[in-house]
Amino acid sequence: MIAGLRRLRARIRNRRFDKEIAEELEFHRAMKESDLRRDGLSTEEARFRSMRELGNATLARENARAVWIAPWLESVCQDVCYAVRTLRRTPVFTLTALCTLALGIGANTAIFSIVDAAILRPLPYPDADRLVSAQVRARQDYQSVSMGPGSKVVVPAGTISEFSPSAADVRLWQHDAGSVFSAVALWRNRGEPAILDGSELERVRVMEVSGGYLGVYGVTPALGRGISEADTGPGAAPVVMIGYGFWQRRFGGDGGVIGRTIWLDNQSATIVGVMPATFDPASDIDETYRPQIWRPLPLSPAGMESRGSGASVYGRLHPGIDVDQAQRVLGRLSSRLEPERGLTIVGVRLRSLYEMTVGGNRETVVMLVAAVALILLIACVNVAGLLLARGAARRPELAIRASIGASRARIVRQLLTENVVLAAAGGVLGVVLAWMSLRVIVQMLPMSLPSNSAATLNVLVMAFAVVLSLATSVAFGFVPALRLSIRKTVVGLAHVAVPHGSALSRRAGQVLIAVEIALAVVLVSGAALMIRSFSRLLAVDLGFDPASSFVVDAVPVDRDPGAQDRYYPQLVQALREHPAVAAVGAVSSLPLAGSVSFRLATVNGETMPVSFHDFLPGYFEALGMKLKAGRFPSEADRTATPPAAVISGRAALEMFRGANAVGRVFEMGRGGAPFQVVGIVGDVHQSGPSLPAQAEIFIPVGDSGNRRPLTIVVRPRSGAPLTGEDLRRVAQSLGTRVYVERIRRGSDLYTRLMARPRRQTVLLGLCGALGLLLALVGVFGVTAYAVARRTREIGVRMALGASRGTVVRATLRDSMWPAAVGIVVGVAASTAATRVIASFLFETKARDPATLTIVAVGLAVAAFFAALLPASRAATIDPVTVLRTE
Amino acid sequence: MPRPTPELLPGTLDMLVLRVLTRGPLHGYNIAQRLKDLSSEVLQVGESSLYPALQRLLLDGLVEAEWGASENNRRARYYTLTKAGRKRLAEERAEFDLVIGAIQRVLQNA
Numbered sequence: 001m002i003a004g005l006r007r008l009r010a011r012i013r014n015r016r017f018d019k020e021i022a023e024e025l026e027f028h029r030a031m032k033e034s035d036l037r038r039d040g041l042s043t044e045e046a047r048f049r050s051m052r053e054l055g056n057a058t059l060a061r062e063n064a065r066a067v068w069i070a071p072w073l074e075s076v077c078q079d080v081c082y083a084v085r086t087l088r089r090t091p092v093f094t095l096t097a098l099c100t101l102a103l104g105i106g107a108n109t110a111i112f113s114i115v116d117a118a119i120l121r122p123l124p125y126p127d128a129d130r131l132v133s134a135q136v137r138a139r140q141d142y143q144s145v146s147m148g149p150g151s152k153v154v155v156p157a158g159t160i161s162e163f164s165p166s167a168a169d170v171r172l173w174q175h176d177a178g179s180v181f182s183a184v185a186l187w188r189n190r191g192e193p194a195i196l197d198g199s200e201l202e203r204v205r206v207m208e209v210s211g212g213y214l215g216v217y218g219v220t221p222a223l224g225r226g227i228s229e230a231d232t233g234p235g236a237a238p239v240v241m242i243g244y245g246f247w248q249r250r251f252g253g254d255g256g257v258i259g260r261t262i263w264l265d266n267q268s269a270t271i272v273g274v275m276p277a278t279f280d281p282a283s284d285i286d287e288t289y290r291p292q293i294w295r296p297l298p299l300s301p302a303g304m305e306s307r308g309s310g311a312s313v314y315g316r317l318h319p320g321i322d323v324d325q326a327q328r329v330l331g332r333l334s335s336r337l338e339p340e341r342g343l344t345i346v347g348v349r350l351r352s353l354y355e356m357t358v359g360g361n362r363e364t365v366v367m368l369v370a371a372v373a374l375i376l377l378i379a380c381v382n383v384a385g386l387l388l389a390r391g392a393a394r395r396p397e398l399a400i401r402a403s404i405g406a407s408r409a410r411i412v413r414q415l416l417t418e419n420v421v422l423a424a425a426g427g428v429l430g431v432v433l434a435w436m437s438l439r440v441i442v443q444m445l446p447m448s449l450p451s452n453s454a455a456t457l458n459v460l461v462m463a464f465a466v467v468l469s470l471a472t473s474v475a476f477g478f479v480p481a482l483r484l485s486i487r488k489t490v491v492g493l494a495h496v497a498v499p500h501g502s503a504l505s506r507r508a509g510q511v512l513i514a515v516e517i518a519l520a521v522v523l524v525s526g527a528a529l530m531i532r533s534f535s536r537l538l539a540v541d542l543g544f545d546p547a548s549s550f551v552v553d554a555v556p557v558d559r560d561p562g563a564q565d566r567y568y569p570q571l572v573q574a575l576r577e578h579p580a581v582a583a584v585g586a587v588s589s590l591p592l593a594g595s596v597s598f599r600l601a602t603v604n605g606e607t608m609p610v611s612f613h614d615f616l617p618g619y620f621e622a623l624g625m626k627l628k629a630g631r632f633p634s635e636a637d638r639t640a641t642p643p644a645a646v647i648s649g650r651a652a653l654e655m656f657r658g659a660n661a662v663g664r665v666f667e668m669g670r671g672g673a674p675f676q677v678v679g680i681v682g683d684v685h686q687s688g689p690s691l692p693a694q695a696e697i698f699i700p701v702g703d704s705g706n707r708r709p710l711t712i713v714v715r716p717r718s719g720a721p722l723t724g725e726d727l728r729r730v731a732q733s734l735g736t737r738v739y740v741e742r743i744r745r746g747s748d749l750y751t752r753l754m755a756r757p758r759r760q761t762v763l764l765g766l767c768g769a770l771g772l773l774l775a776l777v778g779v780f781g782v783t784a785y786a787v788a789r790r791t792r793e794i795g796v797r798m799a800l801g802a803s804r805g806t807v808v809r810a811t812l813r814d815s816m817w818p819a820a821v822g823i824v825v826g827v828a829a830s831t832a833a834t835r836v837i838a839s840f841l842f843e844t845k846a847r848d849p850a851t852l853t854i855v856a857v858g859l860a861v862a863a864f865f866a867a868l869l870p871a872s873r874a875a876t877i878d879p880v881t882v883l884r885t886e
Numbered sequence: 887m888p889r890p891t892p893e894l895l896p897g898t899l900d901m902l903v904l905r906v907l908t909r910g911p912l913h914g915y916n917i918a919q920r921l922k923d924l925s926s927e928v929l930q931v932g933e934s935s936l937y938p939a940l941q942r943l944l945l946d947g948l949v950e951a952e953w954g955a956s957e958n959n960r961r962a963r964y965y966t967l968t969k970a971g972r973k974r975l976a977e978e979r980a981e982f983d984l985v986i987g988a989i990q991r992v993l994q995n996a
Contacts, residue, residue, distance in 0.1 A: 003945050021937070024914060024963050027956070028933055031915040034958070053932075060934050067941035 010068045011077075021064050022057075029054045076417070083418040093390050094422070097383045100774060101426025104379030105472060106433035107372040107770075109457070109465045110441050113434070115365055117455040118447070122357045124278055126218040127316075131353040132323070134184075134313040135162040136169060136334060138343040145609045152609065152694070160346055165313045169334050170210070173315070176333055180326045183215040184315035186297055193741075194293070195557055197263035201739040203555065204246070205290065206264070208297035216316045217279070223247075224258040224273030231272075231296040238269040241294040244277040264293065266558070314353065323350050364447045364760070367837050371523060371767040376468075378519045378774045380476040385512045385778060387419070387480040389785045412481050419477025420470070427469030431457065434465075446760035483508075506814065509782040513815060514822035517863060520775035521826025522833050525855045527761075527768025529834055532851050533841040534761040537754070540689035543682045544591065545624030546746025550724065551590065552712040553741040554731045561707050567736050568701065568710050572616050574730050575712070580720035585619025586701070586710040591686045592749040601697060602667040603655045610651055611686060611694045614701040614710065620646065620681055622713040623746075630662035630679035633700070637678065643703045645675035649683050651695035668699070675699060688753045690842050713746075760840055772859070776866040783815045784870035794874055795882030804875035811874045815867040823856050823863075830855075899931065899939050901982060904948065904967060904975040911952075913962040914940060940965060948974050 010017050029050050036046035054060065065074075087094045125131065139160045146153045155161065165173075170186050186209065193203040211229035214221065222244055231239050240262065242250075251257045261268045275294070297311070317326055331347035339345070398411060406414075435457055442455050449455060556567045568586055575584040589597065599612040620632050628649050637644035642665060652661040661677050668675065675697075683693035701710065712731075716722035724743035731740050787794070794807055831847045838846040906912065906920045918936055921929050943949045948971035956962035967975075 002947065006945055006947075020963070023961065025933060025937065027913070027960060027962050028915045028918075030960065031956075055932070055934060060937065063934055064937045064941050067938050067945060 007068055017068070018061070018065070021061050025054065025057060025060055025064075079414050079417040080421060082414070083421040086418060087422065090390065093386055097386050097422055098426050098429060100379045100382050100777075101423060101472065102429035102433055103770065103774075104372075104376035105423075105427050105430030105465065105468055106437075107430075107767075108376050108468055109431055109461060110434040110438055111368050111372045112464050113438065113455045113457055113461040114442070114445065114449070115369065116458070116460055117449050118361045118365055119358050120460075122449075123354055127319075129352065129354060130317045130319065131216065132315055132317055132326075132350040133353060133356065134165055134173075134315055134330065135349045135351075136165050136345060137162055137331075137347045137349050138340075138345050140343055142342050162349055163343070164311050165334075165348075166340075168337055170313055172333055172337065173330060174212075180318060180321055180329050181315040182318050183212050184313065185213040185216045186210040186311050186313050187213060188297055188311040189291065190295075194265045195555060195739055196293075197266070197557060201557060202250075203739060203741050204264075204292045206293045206295055207291035208295050210297050213294070216314050218316065219276050219279055221273040222276040223255065224271070226273055227294060227296050236296070238267065239272045239296065240264070240269045241273040241275055242271055243275050243292045243294075244279070246292040247274045264295075269295070315350075317350075323352070326350055361447045361449075363836075363839055364445075367526075367760075367840070368763065370833070370836055371526065371764060374519055374523050375767060375771050375774070376472065378516055378523075378771050378778070380472055381512060381516050381519070382774055382778045382781075383422075384476040384480055385509070385782055387477065388483065388508060389781065391480055391483070415481035416473075416477060419473040419481065423469045423473030423477070426472070427465055430469075431462070431465050444759050444763055446756045446763065506786065509786055510814070510818035513779055513782055513863075514818040514825070516775040516778040517819045517822030517859065518826035518829060520771050521823055521855060521859055522830050523771035524768045524859060525827070525830040525852055526834055526837055527765045528851050528855050529841060529844055529846065529848060530761045530764045530837065532848065533844040534757055536843045537689050537757055540685065542591070542689060542750075543625065543684035543693065546592075546750055548716060548718075549622060549624070549746035550714040550716070550722070550727060551744045551746060551749065552714065552727055552731065553709070553743075554712065555709045555739050555741065557737040557739055563736060564707065564709065565702060567734065567738070568616060568712075570734050570736075571712060571731055572618060574734060575714055575727070576618065578722075578726070578730065580716050580722040580726070581714055582717040582720075583618050583621035583715045584712065585622045586616035586712045587619045587623075587698075588614040588701075588708050588710055590711050590713070590749065591623075591684050592688060592753045596686055596694075600669050601655065602670055602672075603664075607670055608654060608695075610655075611696045613696065613698050614708075615646070615698045616701050616710065619698075619713055620679075622715040624715070625684065626682035628680045628682055629660070630677065632679050638700060640676075642674045642676045643700050644678040645700070646679045646681055646698040647677055648681055648693070648696040650693055651697055652677075652680050654695045666697075673703065675703070690757075757840070757842070764837070772862070776862055779815060779819065779863050779866040780870060783811065783867040784873070786814060787811060787870050787874045791877060792882055794877050795879040798877065799879040799883060807877075808871050808875050811871040812864075812867055815871070816864065819860065819863040819867070823859055826859075827852055827856055897978070898982065899935060900943060900948075901975065901978040902929070903936075903939055903943065904971055904978070907949065907965060907967040907971070908975070911954075911964040911966040913954075913956060913964050915962075917965070943971070946970075946974075 032053065033046045033050040036049055037043060041049065123131065137160055139158060140155070141157050143157050144155045146155050165186075167186075170184065173181060173184050188208045190206040190208055194206050196202045196204050209227055211227055211232050214226040220226075221241065224241075227239065227241055230236060242257070247253060247257060251260075257271055257274065260271050262271060263269075317323070327348050327350050330350075331345070334348060335345040337345070401411060401414075402408075438455060438457065442449065554571070556563045572584055572586055575581050596611050597613075598609045600607050601610050601612075602608075617633050617635050617637065620627070629652075633644040633646060645666075647655065647661060652658070655661065655666060656664055661680055663677065665674050665676050667673065681698075684696070685691065685693050686696070712727075714722070714727060727743055728740050732738055798804070798807060830852060834846040844851070902921060903917055906917055906924070912920065914933075914936060917940075918931050918933075921931055940949070940951075943965075944951055948968060949965045950968055951963050951965050953961055954964045
């Protein structure tokens with residue numbers, strides 16, 4: 001090893017080393033000369049003898065050097081230095097090639113770092129492949145209806161479905177299933193954010209967990225301790241753990257936070273620990289629900305006894321056991337428990353946490369990887385073409401090399417080294433580009449990364465960049481290197497001034513054009529389809545007009561239900577009196593806000609599930625909903641009997657089968673309170689434009705027995721200057737202590753919902769544009785080169801009588817028909833390739849013929865103009881000049 | 887025409903150079919001279935063998951080199967034996983004796 005370091009030092013001090021050896025040998029020779037002179041020879045003869053005996057000085061020096069520096073390494077270093085010099089001599093080519101490569105390699109590196117964060121290592125916990133989520137499989141002997149965003153499914157009796165485990169299940173597994181789980185814990189996202197009281201009000205998300213929660217993940221708290229079994233017992237002192245980010249923000253990272261008390265929902269609790277910095281459980285249920293506070297979840301609270309209560313169970317499997325075995329053991333244990341009414345336990349289903357976290361993102365990632373891979377391919381083809389075109393100018397140089405004694409292998413090695421240097425430089429530039437743009441790209445991503453696994457340029461990504469650069473250099477460099485070294489040397493030397501044939505032959509250039517255009521067609525059709533789908537999404541009529549409205553989320557700090565009941569009507573009334581307000585109301589859950597709740601409604605003895613909201617009068621007008629029949633309820637209706645309700649057009653269809661629903665009566669639940677329909681509103685796309693509208697009913701606040709905080713919707717008078725600040729002031733001036741969480745504009749809701757499809761479209765659009773640009777540059781380059789190469793031939797033709805038009809047409813034809821071939825091949829390939837994005841398209845088929853036609857025509861036109869410019873240069877060739885320079 | 891130097895067993899040149907340096911630092915020409923004198927003109931080492939050998943010894947840290955003034959005040963590079971060099975010399979010598987003894991036994995008794 002030490003010898004290796006010495007070698008390195010010798011290499012670095014190359015010139016001095018060389019000089020020293022030369023000096024030493026010269027000294028040796030001088031000594032020999034003086035010895036010979038002493039022996040009697042003349043000065044001349046002595047010198048001559050000594051030099052002859054020294055032999056080939058250069059060889060001696062090289063032999064001495066060879067001890068230190070392996071000759072092959074030496075020649076590689078020489079090649080690299082030479083390559084750099086050669087590249088410097090043709091700055092335009094080098095710059096173009098570098099930029100092209102940097103774009104291709106940079107894009108791929110950036111996307112790979114996202115692949116790393118989303119797919120390769122989304123769960124940064126030890127042995128994350130052992131983490132599973134558990135659900136109980138049971139056969140229900142009753143019929144139920146399952147509702148989700150945009151869908152309603154009737155589940156007949158006898159179906160086997162999955163339910164969340166009960167408290168009894170978990171207790172059993174913790175004590176008796178030691179062979180299966182090394183740790184198992186329950187957790188539940190508490191539905192409503194809680195109010196944190198203190199120097200400032202804040203609404204926080206709370207997760208309730210059983211003891212041993214951190215043990216499942218295998219992490220230790222950053223400070224203090226975790227939540228233990230003891231904390232979950234009855235009568236235990238209330239404790240909490242806080243999140244790392246929350247600790248930094250609210251307590252400034254103060255180490256003395258352990259033991260402090262916080263007021264959560266008007267109850268005090270002691271802080272016992274802080275979660276570690278990277279711990280941010282990517283919630284599989286709702287990616288927007290990231291808890292900031294953890295509380296103990298007692299294992300036998302009301303509502304946890306039965307299965308399907310909404311808690312989740314995660315466990316860490318023992319190293320030895322596999323999933324099937326585990327499922328069998330757990331199923332056997334659970335079925336021995338006392339059977340629950342209506343459910344027969346059939347087994348237990350374990351799902352890998354990794355699968356749950358990664359699953360949703362996989363398609364998006366595949367789409368992105370495919371797009372940037374295509375861009376890199378186009379870039380490689382481009383650079384290969386550039387190399388070949390440039391190669392013609394190098395033939396004399398290479399011919400001289402070959403004649404001095406370089407073997408073909410040596411020349412190929414030299415050329416490959418140049419390509420590697422080019423690719424390496426392009427790679428470095430690409431990595432810099434990726435580093436600079438990574439944050440922007442992550443923000444533009446149409447998916448959410450698990451936030452504890454940030455996309456960075458880590459070692460793996462850098463290694464990927466290196467490998468990619470090497471592979472790229474082979475991809476674009478191999479063919480040119482072979483072709484350039486193939487020519488006979490004699491011919492090359494003799495015709496140095498006027499090269500006729502060239503490395504980039506007509507055929508090769510045409511193939512280049514066809515390949516690039518085909519690749520570009522695939523990329524651009526993908527982008528075009530996304531754009532089409534997005535525009536269709538935008539065009540969907542949501543059923544309401546959110547644009548100018550304000551949406552206010554305010555919660556009274558005093559959680560006493562009476563305070564809430566008083567506050568909201570008070571606020572609505574106060575706002576109604578504000579001069580700049582045209583309409584104001586309140587609702588329990590907004591459309592597009594993400595949460596939908598369902599209840600049963602009974603009409604004429606028939607019960608069906610409907611999507612359900614509380615409202616305060618004024619809501620419909622404030623949100624801009626359309627009235628289809630009847631009227632909107634007013635303040636006066638609040639005291640009507642039966643209470644006035646509003647239903648959507650679809651609900652009218654489902655509940656009353658199209659008969660006029662105004663004035664009809666229905667009941668909430670089975671045999672519950674009756675309500676009378678006073679108005680029918682238009683259907684609203686509750687969950688966004690891509691999902692169908694559902695049956696909805698609106699019940700006055702207070703009559704439903706619901707106690708959730710409401711959202712106020714305010715529509716300003718057109719032209720009236722109303723700001724969020726005005727609303728905030730009114731909200732806080734009513735005497736009750738109120739936490740105004742946020743005030744948004746209606747359009748924000750819409751933007752947020754459209755964020756994902758918008759980002760997908762933008763990203764893919766960018767990729768398409770980039771690919772197209774590169775391909776057009778390729779077409780331009782090849783055509784320009786063809787004209788330059790055939791200048792003499794064109795001159796001769798024109799001298800013989802061909803018109804300029806004929807010449808231009810001939811050149812264009814040479815470039816256009818490979819482009820046509822490329823388009824045909826590309827369209828065919830697109831019909832297969834766009835299947836990758838099929839799941840992202842809204843109301844657009846992956847083989848939409850109209851889109852493909854537009855893309856084909858568009859690309860043909862673009863390629864035509866890209867070739868036209870250089871081709872028209874052919875017309876300016878002066879035959880006299882050309883023929884004279886023979 | 888002086889008889890060409892007989893073939894040395896590979897590696898012996900290194901050993902001989904180390905031995906020659908035990909008496910004190912020498913420059914390259916001296917080493918060649920010394921070898922010639924001590925061996926009664928049998929071993930005449932050319933520059934193309936000597937200097938690579940010296941470089942090898944330098945690379946392995948068995949000798950150290952320093953520029954100094956020679957007998958006639960010219961700049962020359964002097965080689966000194968290091969501790970590692972001394973150790974290596976002893977090892978190689980022992981091995982050499984072993985091999986030579988074995989060869990001689992075969993030649994005498996076969």
